[in-house]
Amino acid sequence: MPKxxxxxxxxxxxxxxxxxIVRALNAHPTLTYKIIHTGQHYDPEMNAIFFEELGIPQPDFFMGVGGGSHxxxxARIMxxxxxxxxxTIPDAxxxxxxxxxxxxxxxxxxxxQIPVAHVEAGLRSGDMRMPEEINRLVTDSISDWFFVTEPSGMHHLQHEGKPDDAIFNVGHVMVDNLLYQAEKLSRMDTRNLATTAYKKTQAEAGKRYGVVTLHRPSNVDDADTFTxxxxxxxxxxxxxxxxFxxxxxTRQNLEKFAIDLGADITLTGPQSYMSFLHLWKDAAVVLTDSGGLQEETTALGVxxxxxxxxxxxxxxxxEGSNRLAGTDPATIIHETLDILRSPQAACRRPELWxxxxxxxxxxILGRVLENLSDHGEKTTPERINPSKS
Incomplete structure (x- = not known):
């Protein structure tokens, strides 16, 4: 019976x-799925074209919970x-x-009593001021299966007492999507993408360019730090x-703190995935506080x-192309200029990315769900070698 x-x-x-994961599930003989969109972040650009671009169907359930305090x-999501x-109780x-x-x-x-699988499990910053760190710790404390992107995740989960047979180093789904979209981008007509005009202007002037993203509260909600x-x-x-x-x-705080970034920094609105990828993949450097961009730039060697x-x-x-600069202006400037002026050390895409x-x-999910008893109790699954799955 399908799970x-x-x-x-x-x-x-x-x-x-x-x-x-949706694309992989579509090819699996015994697993089915439903997509649950909580609506935590409302994005008017999340329309049919967005889901078509990702190669996935529209969500089966949209909660529309919106914003508010944490x-x-x-609570609304729960x-x-x-x-x-x-x-309709799912199998997982x-x-x-x-x-x-x-x-x-x-x-x-x-x-x-529904089993939980956590993708991107085991990541830790050690900074309890980050809401994301609290979410990571609590989620991993109650999950049944842990899908890990890098060795540090394995080590954290083992240190926290998670059973070895529930931890799987599988690589990174964000990189899966990046490589999928990059291949699509290489075949598409990019003339109508929002970032094409900027790239063309810089190319005609014989100039390189850098890309900036900032959104973390610790960086943009404090006037002194943001300044x-x-x-x-x-x-x-x-x-x-x-x-940028x-x-x-972030835009609200630029206005609130009366921060003028000057004429050499071009401000735009948020970009679609393909438009943004088209922009940053050819950048001389990306400056960011985004966890996802740290990984994606490493995957493409930017x-x-x-x-x-x-x-x-x-x-x-x-192993990758990332430098941790902190928030001290002198260090940010030094590290960036060093990249621009010096030959870069070789970096590599991590194993299984x-x-x-x-x-x-x-x-793995197909295997472990098959091993669940009729009462929903998890039995020890046969260990799968991720590199051969």
């Missing part, structure tokens, strides 16, 4: 992570998801990443033109400066 998995997504990046948002699960719930939807749906599933980071960006822009697709909250004091993705620094992580995840 049904609920795939939970709450924000735009979550859909990019479940898209490869507690309000989490109530809505519980009601949905009680109508799969959550991705570290947003409030990840936490909320994991708690609901466990209290209903210092902005000073670094303005200094860098005197040598390298920068383009601005997150809505130099990245991470404007944070810590990272839950250390493999991007150890090969575009097949979703296939491994689905193969």
């Amino acid at each position: 049904t998995i609920y795939l939970v997504a709450g924000a735009r990046p979550n859909f990019m992570k479940i898209a490869p 507690a309000q948002q989490t 109530v809505a998801f519980e009601e949905y699960c009680q109508k 719930v799969l959550v991705v990443g570290d947003v409030n939807s990840t936490l909320a749906c994991s708690i609901v599933a466990k209290k209903l 210092k980071i902005s000073h670094a960006l303005k200094t860098i822009a005197q040598e390298l033109p920068l383009i 697709p601005v997150h809505p909250r 130099p990245c400066i991470t404007i944070r004091e810590n990272t839950e993705r250390p493999i991007t620094v150890d 090969d575009g097949k992580a979703a296939e491994r995840i689905v193969a």
